[in-house]
Amino acid sequence: MILPIRAFGDGVLRKMCKPIDSDYPDLNLLVENMMETMDASNGVGLAAPQIGKDIRLFVIDSTHMYDEEADGQRRVFINAEMLDEYDDAWTFEEGCLSIPHIRENVDRNASIKIRFQDLDFNTYEETFDGMTARVIQHEYDHIEGVLFIDHISALKRRLIKGKLTDISKGNISVDYRMKFPKK
């Protein structure tokens, strides 16, 4: 089932998300729906707050992103904890399904080490590089209540302020299902 994606301005996008355990109801179905929602909107990642749940869960799919460094990943990350971000920062123009039609350059470290659990609550500590690392960093930010526009300069944020207001009011056209806080 395709879930509506929460737009900028929705308070859930600013929540520090909570860990979950294996008692969380219908987790397999939720993850399946998040994957379907991500695919339907041509996203490369989707975090639980974007579909209205303040829990530490996100999915990524970097398999269609060109990356000479590494193969892409299609994975679920539960209860993720960023352990380290290292290697030289690089710049890439990011976007977000919750903030349509806005793209801005964001600097992020090239490599990460992260601890997380899978759907069976097995725990992993893995390192990721390149585009996959960036997608994970962006989605990890979401479960900490952080958006990619928080990483840009105050000047650039002022320049997009009007567009952000339009997004929160639903005064935009999007070709995927969204839910706007002020509409």
Ligand code: NI
């Ligand atoms: Ni995003």
